[in-house]
Amino acid sequence: MSESNERTEAKIEEAKYKVIGAIAETMDLYGVTPAAANLYATMYFKDQMTLDEMRTELEMSKPSMSTSVRRLQEIEMVKKTFTRGSRKHTYVAEKNFFRSFMAFYCQMWEREVKMNLEAIEEAQEDFINVIKDSTSTPDIVAEAKKYYDQLEESKTYYHWLDDLVESIRSGKIFEFLPKDKQD
Amino acid sequence: MSESNERTEAKIEEAKYKVIGAIAETMDLYGVTPAAANLYATMYFKDQMTLDEMRTELEMSKPSMSTSVRRLQEIEMVKKTFTRGSRKHTYVAEKNFFRSFMAFYCQMWEREVKMNLEAIEEAQEDFINVIKDSTSTPDIVAEAKKYYDQLEESKTYYHWLDDLVESIRSGKIFEFLPKDKQD
DNA sequence: AAAAAAGTTAAATAAATTCTTAACAAACTT
DNA sequence: AAGTTTGTTAAGAATTTATTTAACTTTTTT
Numbered sequence: 001m002s003e004s005n006e007r008t009e010a011k012i013e014e015a016k017y018k019v020i021g022a023i024a025e026t027m028d029l030y031g032v033t034p035a036a037a038n039l040y041a042t043m044y045f046k047d048q049m050t051l052d053e054m055r056t057e058l059e060m061s062k063p064s065m066s067t068s069v070r071r072l073q074e075i076e077m078v079k080k081t082f083t084r085g086s087r088k089h090t091y092v093a094e095k096n097f098f099r100s101f102m103a104f105y106c107q108m109w110e111r112e113v114k115m116n117l118e119a120i121e122e123a124q125e126d127f128i129n130v131i132k133d134s135t136s137t138p139d140i141v142a143e144a145k146k147y148y149d150q151l152e153e154s155k156t157y158y159h160w161l162d163d164l165v166e167s168i169r170s171g172k173i174f175e176f177l178p179k180d181k182q183d
Numbered sequence: 184m185s186e187s188n189e190r191t192e193a194k195i196e197e198a199k200y201k202v203i204g205a206i207a208e209t210m211d212l213y214g215v216t217p218a219a220a221n222l223y224a225t226m227y228f229k230d231q232m233t234l235d236e237m238r239t240e241l242e243m244s245k246p247s248m249s250t251s252v253r254r255l256q257e258i259e260m261v262k263k264t265f266t267r268g269s270r271k272h273t274y275v276a277e278k279n280f281f282r283s284f285m286a287f288y289c290q291m292w293e294r295e296v297k298m299n300l301e302a303i304e305e306a307q308e309d310f311i312n313v314i315k316d317s318t319s320t321p322d323i324v325a326e327a328k329k330y331y332d333q334l335e336e337s338k339t340y341y342h343w344l345d346d347l348v349e350s351i352r353s354g355k356i357f358e359f360l361p362k363d364k365q366d
Numbered sequence: 367a368a369a370a371a372a373g374t375t376a377a378a379t380a381a382a383t384t385c386t387t388a389a390c391a392a393a394c395t396t
Numbered sequence: 397a398a399g400t401t402t403g404t405t406a407a408g409a410a411t412t413t414a415t416t417t418a419a420c421t422t423t424t425t426t
Contacts, residue, residue: 008323014309015307015309025298045330045333097337115208119205122198123201126194126195126201127198129194136191140195157280
């Protein structure tokens with residue numbers, strides 16, 4: 001009897017690992033470290049976990065689990081929970097992919113918009129200075145103008161990306177693209 | 184006179200490099216290799232380039248440029264052009280960020296949906312077998328059911344992501360989020 | 367307040383990735 | 397058709413990144 005239990009439990013484990021592998025591989029591709037990716041995928045099938053449980057389950061060092069779980073908290077895919085009785089910290093994975101993955105993209109995109117727009121603004125100022133510089137030859141002025149305009153046009157994309165982030169954060173995008181649309 | 188030309192040309196180079204650095208760093212963060220990221224950012228300010236020009240400009244090996252440009256072609260951020268007169272291959276960067284970055288995300292997301300849905304379908308079959316297995320204890324059946332339902336619910340996300348890709352590919356998303364919205 | 371347990375930081379090791387050198391294949395010229 | 401130029405493949409070197417071990421800090425308990 002308990003023999004059969006073991007076999008069916010093993011089948012459940014096997015099934016979970018198929019999904020864990022796929023989730024972790026995907027996160028890997030998006031630049032999340034393997035330890036953090038595996039950890040999130042594992043936690044996806046758990047109610048909550050302590051650092052020691054993570055270490056045992058993934059057979060990795062405690063500092064690795066510590067930094068991984070912190071990284072996952074930063075991208076809002078894991079949250080700390082307070083469990084009375086235990087003095088160990090407990091963590092839960094965000095099981096709603098809409099929330100976890102969207103938090104990830106919004107953060108990435110916001111960073112991209114901020115950094116790139118800052119660089120663009122600085123560069124455009126430089127180009128303006130070259131254009132206004134009386135010692136610049138007509139050729140050089142034309143070159144500076146060309147680049148200035150190219151950058152100016154690219155801003156449209158960054159503003160759009162910012163709007164996309166906003167519509168995801170506010171949930172407005174789901175008015176356009178419903179969650180439960182069955183095809 | 185030509186001294187002043189050099190100075191203004193240097194200022195233009197400096198301005199370009201600010202933007203090149205920002206673009207390359209962003210692509211780096213999205214998992215594109217440094218060589219490919221730098222190459223695209225450099226090509227963003229060029230009409231077209233040959234492999235030798237890339238090597239000279241980035242001071243890197245030719246095979247590195249060859250593999251980098253191929254990777255950029257795969258994600259549709261660079262296209263090959265036929266230049267008569269020259270027997271060297273010439274390449275142009277996609278300068279429209281809407282096209283280049285969206286090609287990148289759509290490819291990533293489509294892969295994510297396909298791989299993860301495949302793993303989910305397989306896992307769900309396994310869970311059904313455990314549920315139907317007459318030797319499974321009630322506890323194990325309940326466990327398998329719980330995971331099955333969790334996976335079933337997650338499909339909503341992947342279908343939504345698929346719809347997002349479709350609305351980007353078709354351009355329909357720009358009806359909801361216009362490109363030229365000025366704030 | 368002292369001791370023990372939990373978690374983090376920092377340095378060092380291990381692993382993986384990226385890039386280069388060298389050999390090869392393909393295409394174009396004369 | 398032979399030679400030259402261009403581009404690619406494959407193996408090795410080097411850099412970078414990820415993980416572990418060890419020392420330290422913080423928190424909790426008695």
